[in-house]
Amino acid sequence: MSRIGKKPVQVPAGVTATVEGQKVTAKGPKGELFFVVNDEVIVKLEENTVAVTPANDSKDARSKWGMSRTMVENIFKGVKDGYEKKLEINGVGYRASMQGKNLQLQLGFSHDVVYEPPAGITLACPKPTEISVTGIDKQIVGQVAAEIREYRGPEPYKGKGVKYAGERIIRKEGKKK
Missing domain, CATH: 3.90.930.12 (Ribosomal protein L6)
Incomplete structure (x- = not known):
């Protein structure tokens, strides 16, 4: 039951x-x-x-x-009330900015990544290292956040990349001499 x-x-x-x-x-x-x-x-x-x-x-x-x-x-x-997911960006030179309604991400690639949100989703960048995804459909809000995180997920050695706010990245030890 x-x-x-x-x-x-x-x-x-x-x-x-x-x-x-x-x-x-x-x-x-x-x-x-x-x-x-x-x-x-x-x-x-x-x-x-x-x-x-x-x-x-x-x-x-x-x-x-x-x-x-x-x-x-x-x-x-x-x-x-609507739903909101927050993302954080870590890494030297990694940042986000708004370009009209689109999100422009600089994630260490040779080019900028431009993400166009689907209808009903609002993206915001209160700081260059924070992204806020808001909307009324919980599934679409989570999907958009996952797609943005997928461009450069957090790596375990230095923690660089895009992660959810409050997400704990399990770090690995680097090379030893």
């Missing part, structure tokens, strides 16, 4: 939720998102909560139950 799935999802103040068949839609101050729940999970809107239950007692239905509840909760949080 899913412990997460048993808890109904509260609809936050300022967010309107609608359930049409298997489609859950949320409208809030930040925008509108929807999630189509799998057919093996039943979704009901009751008063100010969304209840998620498995359609039958099969293993497949029970495995999708908790994930569906979490996805519904994520769209409610996204349209109300």
Whole structure:
């Protein structure tokens, strides 16, 4: 039994939720998102909560139950508050800057890397060594942050590269004489 799935999802103040068949839609101050729940999970809107239950007692239905509840909760949080991921850049000469809406990265390559964000994502550089990725869809925010980190991930010897804020890089010992 899913412990997460048993808890109904509260609809936050300022967010309107609608359930049409298997489609859950949320409208809030930040925008509108929807999630189509799998057919093996039943979704009901009751008063100010969304209840998620498995359609039958099969293993497949029970495995999708908790994930569906979490996805519904994520769209409610996204349209109300939004999501943000912060990245840090370490290394001599490594820096980031904004070029209109695009992000320009200098990461030790012979050329600058220009990253164009997808629709609904806002990039910001409060400092040359910090990048902030914000948006209402948790999955897209995480994907954009991962794509930026992928250009030059942190290496274990000096810790140079792009890493998530708060990420701990396990360092290795260098050569010995």
